[in-house]
Amino acid sequence: MNDLQFAEDVLARIRARGVPYHERGFLFVLATIEFLQSRLEARRHVTGAELAWACRDFARLQFGLLAPPVLAHWGITRTSDFGRIVFTLVEIGLLVTQPGDQEADFEAVYDFTDAFGDVYHWSGVRST
Numbered sequence: 001m002n003d004l005q006f007a008e009d010v011l012a013r014i015r016a017r018g019v020p021y022h023e024r025g026f027l028f029v030l031a032t033i034e035f036l037q038s039r040l041e042a043r044r045h046v047t048g049a050e051l052a053w054a055c056r057d058f059a060r061l062q063f064g065l066l067a068p069p070v071l072a073h074w075g076i077t078r079t080s081d082f083g084r085i086v087f088t089l090v091e092i093g094l095l096v097t098q099p100g101d102q103e104a105d106f107e108a109v110y111d112f113t114d115a116f117g118d119v120y121h122w123s124g125v126r127s128t
Helices: 003-016 023-039 048-073 079-091 112-116
Strands: none
Touching: 003 023, 023 048, 023 079, 048 079, 048 112
8 A cells, every 4th residue: 555545544534433623633633743752852652731732832833823723724622622633543543542541631731712822813804
């Protein structure tokens, strides 16, 4: 199986789960895991809270003030959404958990409004 076939297979398995998140949200979480691991002295298992905070940091790094609306466009508006994405990736075999890990580890880690602070609100209306 080549890389493109693998990617299509993974996306098909994600779609089959019927989760309400854009495919880019899944790619974002996978990229965040690599971002977080690269910041650690040694690769290790990370907690839900660690990953949720890393998602905030990575989103701010990638999208700046537009991080909240970009995440919202993908269906991600609270830390529990990161948990649902992670556990969907576990269900399809891309990630593994440790004993005791649960989706609830991502519940209310932070409030998006507070964690992202000053944000840019785009109305989608152009001025002429």
